[in-house]
Amino acid sequence: xxxxxxxxxxxxxxxxxxxxxxxxxxxxxxxxxxxxxxxxxxxxxxxxxxxxxxxxxxxxxxxxxxxxxxxxxxxxxxxxxxxxxxxxxxxxxxxxxxxxxxxxxxxxxxxxxxxxxxxxxxxxxxxxxxxxxxxxxxxxxxxxxxxxxxxxxxxxxxxxxxxxxxxxxxxxxxxxxxxxxxxxxxxxxxxxxxxxxxxxxxxxxxxxxxxxxxxxxxxxxxxxxxxxxxxxxxxxxxxxxxx
Amino acid sequence: xxxxxxxxxxxxxxxxxxxxxxxxxxxxxxxxxxxxxxxxxxxxxxxxxxxxxxxxxxxxxxxxxxxxxxxxxxxxxxxxxxxxxxxxxxxxxxxxxxxxxxxxxxxxxxxxxxxxxxxxxxxxxxxxxxxxxxxxxxxxxxxxxxxxxxxxxxxxxxxxxxxxxxxxxxxxxxxxxxxxxxxxxxxxxxxxxxxxxxxxxxxxxxxxxxxxxxxxxxxxxxxxxxxxxxxxxxxxxxxxxxxxxxxxxxxxxxxxxxxxxxxxxxxxxxxxxxxxxxxxxxxxxxxxxxxxxxxxxxxxxxxxxxxxxxxxxxxxxxxxxxxxxxxxxxxxxxxxxxxxxxxxxxxxxxxxxxxxxxxxxxxxxxxxxxxxxxxxxxxxxxxxxxxxxxxxxxxxxxx
Ligand SMILES: Nc1ncnc2c1ncn2[C@@H]1O[C@H](COP(=O)(O)OP(=O)(O)OP(=O)(O)O)[C@@H](O)[C@H]1O
Ligand SMILES: [Mg+2]
Numbered sequence: 001x002x003x004x005x006x007x008x009x010x011x012x013x014x015x016x017x018x019x020x021x022x023x024x025x026x027x028x029x030x031x032x033x034x035x036x037x038x039x040x041x042x043x044x045x046x047x048x049x050x051x052x053x054x055x056x057x058x059x060x061x062x063x064x065x066x067x068x069x070x071x072x073x074x075x076x077x078x079x080x081x082x083x084x085x086x087x088x089x090x091x092x093x094x095x096x097x098x099x100x101x102x103x104x105x106x107x108x109x110x111x112x113x114x115x116x117x118x119x120x121x122x123x124x125x126x127x128x129x130x131x132x133x134x135x136x137x138x139x140x141x142x143x144x145x146x147x148x149x150x151x152x153x154x155x156x157x158x159x160x161x162x163x164x165x166x167x168x169x170x171x172x173x174x175x176x177x178x179x180x181x182x183x184x185x186x187x188x189x190x191x192x193x194x195x196x197x198x199x200x201x202x203x204x205x206x207x208x209x210x211x212x213x214x215x216x217x218x219x220x221x222x223x224x225x226x227x228x229x230x231x232x233x234x235x236x237x238x239x240x241x242x243x
Numbered sequence: 244x245x246x247x248x249x250x251x252x253x254x255x256x257x258x259x260x261x262x263x264x265x266x267x268x269x270x271x272x273x274x275x276x277x278x279x280x281x282x283x284x285x286x287x288x289x290x291x292x293x294x295x296x297x298x299x300x301x302x303x304x305x306x307x308x309x310x311x312x313x314x315x316x317x318x319x320x321x322x323x324x325x326x327x328x329x330x331x332x333x334x335x336x337x338x339x340x341x342x343x344x345x346x347x348x349x350x351x352x353x354x355x356x357x358x359x360x361x362x363x364x365x366x367x368x369x370x371x372x373x374x375x376x377x378x379x380x381x382x383x384x385x386x387x388x389x390x391x392x393x394x395x396x397x398x399x400x401x402x403x404x405x406x407x408x409x410x411x412x413x414x415x416x417x418x419x420x421x422x423x424x425x426x427x428x429x430x431x432x433x434x435x436x437x438x439x440x441x442x443x444x445x446x447x448x449x450x451x452x453x454x455x456x457x458x459x460x461x462x463x464x465x466x467x468x469x470x471x472x473x474x475x476x477x478x479x480x481x482x483x484x485x486x487x488x489x490x491x492x493x494x495x496x497x498x499x500x501x502x503x504x505x506x507x508x509x510x511x512x513x514x515x516x517x518x519x520x521x522x523x524x525x526x527x528x529x530x531x532x533x534x535x536x537x538x539x540x541x542x543x544x545x546x547x548x549x550x551x552x553x554x555x556x557x558x559x560x561x562x563x564x565x566x567x568x569x570x571x572x573x574x575x576x577x578x579x580x581x582x583x584x585x586x587x588x589x590x591x592x593x594x595x596x597x598x599x600x601x602x603x604x605x606x607x608x609x610x611x612x613x614x615x616x617x618x619x620x621x622x623x624x625x626x627x628x629x630x631x632x633x634x635x636x637x638x639x640x641x642x
């Protein structure tokens with residue numbers, strides 16, 4: 001059986017700057033994994049390279065549900081079932097969230113579940129007042145994250161990567177997001193949560209924690225890895241994995 | 244040059260005098276020089292054929308989608324002539340305002356040859372008015388519209404320029420408005436000439452004390468679509484919000500020269516224009532904020548954003564400030580560039596094809612301005628026209 005996400009020896013660079021130096025990662029369907037790592041270690045780059053952003057020179061393999069996505073354009077990867085919740089969601093002036101979800105549904109006509117997921121996720125996240133607003137424009141940091149979670153609920157991908165979905169959220173919002181991730185856990189989805197804090201991991205059951213340092217996964221283990229990092233920090237791991 | 248006769252009997256003396264005086268001057272004037280800054284982006288190598296100004300209107304075009312959307316009064320101006328009963332044929336435009344329209348070749352030709360402007364005044368303004376200005380294939384015409392808003396009243400006027408044939412034409416429109424003390428004017432101009440038309444429009448608005456103007460221009464058509472606008476903030480406390488959307492394709496030149504002349508104290512202007520160009524089109528916006536010594540406590544802002552959608556297209560965006568008074572606040576922002584890559588990436592990451600992502604971005608770009616236009620019943624038509632221009636360019640592989 002295929003996995004939600006399989007990444008093998010993924011490398012990415014911009015000019016002479018090597019950012020990802022051979023990432024290996026497997027997220028099986030039904031599991032929630034976390035990636036932790038210091039600032040600048042390449043976590044967001046991993047998201048963007050998997051999503052197909054053109055800024056990077058990339059090599060290596062990546063499969064979503066067994067489908068090779070590396071040769072695909074960004075939108076094809078999304079339609080193949082990959083979703084990225086952005087660390088810094090882009091503002092789209094003049095385009096409402098409803099305009100966007102309408103276009104998402106139209107671009108994926110074989111999936112008839114959009115309307116139902118829209119109303120369900122609107123309820124879960126109390127999104128009603130935001131749907132008529134322009135995408136991410138004038139939203140607070142926390143509201144932007146909520147909006148990304150809403151789009152995740154509407155898109156219902158096979159593989160979701162949530163890049164610091166907990167950053168800038170107050171305690172209640174972190175709990176709410178964790179609960180939603182938990183609620184989304186299902187046999188037909190894999191979830192990768194990128195975070196700096198073990199805080200969010202307290203409210204959801206992660207199956208595995210991976211530590212990224214200098215563009216590589218240097219340690220993988222159970223939830224206890226997050227606890228160890230919380231007390232010990234990254235210093236030792238960084239020293240051992242210097243470029 | 245002698246002007247064609249004006250139909251009707253009650254042609255006022257001032258108009259007869261103006262026409263003959265201007266006719267004398269017209270003979271000595273040449274085409275403006277492209278070396279002058281104010282004309283520099285226009286290709287003026289054409290024959291204005293002023294001698295072909297008509298003495299009667301051609302056959303009016305049918306009503307169309309836009310007039311059918313309209314719920315107020317409609318007045319037609321055909322080849323420069325007011326054809327509807329109930330609207331005055333000749334406007335008693337104040338001298339001050341006509342002098343403000345300048346004395347270059349085109350302004351003088353208008354003064355010499357225009358059969359008069361349609362007057363939209365207190366008698367009409369109880370209802371909103373749509374002025375349907377048409378050219379019917381005549382080589383050169385001089386349509387005029389004057390709006391006179393009495394003190395303390397509110398007026399809502401749309402002026403739509405269109406061609407009823409594909410024939411090339413020169414049009415010299417003049418649009419003037421006097422907004423009385425404490426009055427409000429919402430004026431929307433839709434420029435939809437055919438692509439063979441060279442339109443050299445001149446607009447002047449005088450604002451009385453504590454009066455307000457919301458002026459929106461939608462630039463769609465014309466080979467040369469020029470609009471030289473002066474807003475004179477004469478009364479203290481007067482204000483204007485100026486909106487613009489334009490989309491150039493083909494070899495269109497859309498040339499906007501906007502002058503905000505702050506004369507009274509405590510006056511305020513806001514200009515917000517957004518445009519896109521593709522193919523070989525050129526757009527020009529120069530916003531001049533001029534604050535006279537008397538214009539103390541003026542606040543004046545302008546923003547002009549331009550999207551360049553193909554490599555042959557270009558946009559000039561030049562903010563200008565001339566400040567002679569103290570204690571004023573001014574600001575300007577201007578940009579010229581391609582569609583935003585980050586927006587495209589974000590939208591594509593939601594599963595939208597690049598074409599659909601760009602359409603959405605274009606729609607959003609213009610929506611920020613279109614949504615400000617007060618004539619809400621026309622907005623679906625405006626959106627549709629702008630978006631269709633873009634989608635056609637996509638389908639034909641130009642963007
Ligand atoms: N487009 C880019 N241009 C130049 N450098 C980049 C680009 N994208 C990433 N980098 C560099 O690559 C490194 C990794 O960045 P990345 O954003 O992936 O880190 P991160 O792990 O997500 O950090 P954080 O925890 O702060 O979000 C950084 O040094 C960053 O400056
Ligand atoms: Mg990051």
